[in-house]
Amino acid sequence: MTRVAAVRAIGLVKRFETTTAVDGVNLVVEEGEVRGLLGPNGAGKTTLLRLLFGLVAPDAGEIELFGHPLGAAESVNLEGVAGFVEEPTFYPYLSGQVNLELFAELDGGVAAGRVEEVLDLVGLSGRGGDRVSGYSTGMRQRLGIAAALLRSPRLLLLDEPTSGLDPAGARDMAGLVRRLAAEGTAVLLSSHLIGDLENVCDAYTVLRLGKVVWDGSAQRLREQAPGSAYRLATSDDPRALEIAEQHPGVHVSTSPTGELRLAVQGRVDDYVLDLGRAEIAVRRLELVVSPLESMFFALTTDVELDSAGLTDLIEAAMAQT
């Protein structure tokens, strides 16, 4: 029995003039796996996806899709592969439905009714006849996902798939990805927003400056995460601070507005239980920096994520919110 990965990339290098966008990247995506491709802007995520689609040719390295070399630029074989790079684009003077019909034609045609089916799947069935020029960013994103699903892909490569989607759309997207993966489709999701991928991915590959700085399962990533950070409000904040000193992995500080900030290396549960035993009511415990986020920051920045670093991270995250 042949055992193959949906994607196997070895030693990929891509340079643009003086910039090395992808620098010796190895990547494997198994069938039925949802892998998150994480990295800050400019990390090389989009270039890596372009390489996998054959849109750019690597300067070094090899790509295999389902065990077969991707091939030279003129004869790239993307049978069973779908998705998009950056924001999906369409012919604006045509309707969404006609755009999908044209893409379906380029795939060799699809079964009758498939176009309507995928339009319905992404919630555009009522707007399929409208010109794409009148679509919002979110609608174009949905149409891009519909275009990717047209040919029932076995490998789905999506670049920032929730960009432009409202929270409900992002949730639907996550559900769709999980369902496809359950049916055996391999999915590679690229994003610089960690929250988009949390609870969706089975595994992660983190890029920084074109290099893979971390690769492994979601479970392993959580285990290795430097910590998490919370906003805390209690019935007795001074005592909560005192109790925190008894927990080596817990660092509590007070913000200029008097709010408590909790940086935790390891589990927060023991500290919360101690607060309860001391008859201090926990009125608010809000996760501000998840383990995945802290890991992402640790891997993609030069900041050392000790308790002070985590506190800085809270400041930054709260400033964003």
Added chain:
Amino acid sequence: MTATHAVRPGEAFAGGGGRDRIPSGGVWHVYRAERRKLSTQLATRLLALICVLGPFAFAGVLKIQAGSPADTLFGVWVHQSGFALSLVVLSFCGSWGFPVLAGVLAGDIFASEDRYGTWKMVLTRSSSRRSLFVGKVLAAITFSVGLLLLLAVSSLAAGLLLIGDGSLVDLGGHTLTSGHALELVVLSWLLNILPMLAFTSLAVLLSIATRNGIMGVIGPALVDLVMQLLLLVGTGVWLHMLLAASAFDGWYTLFVAHHYYGPLLIACIVSVIWIVACLAGSWLLLRRRDFAGAPVSRRPGWVVPVRVAVGSAVIVAFLAVASNWGPVGDTAARLKANFVPAFTNLTLLQQRELGRYVPRGAKLNVITTCSRRASTPSGPGDWICTLDVFIPQLGAEPFQQTPVSYDVSLQWDGCYKAESPPTFVGQQTMTAAGGHSVVNPLFVIYGCFNPL
């Protein structure tokens, strides 16, 4: 990480032969998609409408006014023969219309993917880059040839319906039967397909090379304009023959009295060379292109446009100099040898039209001199031919020896238009024996001789 899933039986990539599979979206599917896109575009529909209605509008205007496009080959005959109308339309299109058609149809077919940013979408479907290229080129060719044929049918229909199937006079002064004229007109249109494809290929090349739809659309017309200007300068034949625009005129040789096919064959070969060179260049550019998105830091500047402008000017200047290379095809002897029989035939035709008796085998006695109005005695440009002529037949005109002078405008390819003041040959129209108005065959004389 290790692979954990087995490929399911019967799936697309099962087994070892998957690499050699042809993607399911092949050339035919790309062709169908592009054909659909082109046919939905407003520009394509407008062009098709113009191709259908244009000749009818032209014929309609001719019906209500006396003037004729006498500068164009066969132009003086448009009021008399529907076939002449079709040939005038063909002649105009060969100079200007076909390059514009090719540009509009093919110049945006690749560049539009850049404009809409859709390359990354189409290249991530099942069709390979090769299939996309071939399919798009075939779609552009289909529409180019389709509109050319539409124009051919429309111009013939307009001519025959609104002007009639009156006899056409060929470039030797002979009258062609309707059947023969139809055959030659159809063949003339078909001979324009190859140069049309040459300009379609050029539009594809510009579309891919510049990634700019505007350049792709107007580029072929600009190149044609430069070529038309180059055809007006220089005396040699080699460079002129290598210009794709000159291939549009190859059909003239079908209408000469003494057939010669050398220039026509060369026109076909030159067209094929342009097609192959442009498409090969296009494919090389597309095959090697990285679709890496727009560079953020690169701002539009003047450097590239200035370089292109300077480079183009240098090339045009070089070509202008090179237009003197090769033998000079236009000589006094050749012009005289061609002009005199044409004049003789047309004079006899005029006499018959006027109801005068012209016996079978009648000839004119003509003493002719042709000279160029320039310092050099040969080459294209303005010539003058003086004929001392009389018809040795009692009752014929001119019975007395009469001098006739023609101003001849001669092209590099041996084709000319000769005009004489009305005092010598009469007005553009004359009253025939039956009392109806007909074209005076001697008013403007068209002809072509072999410049090789």
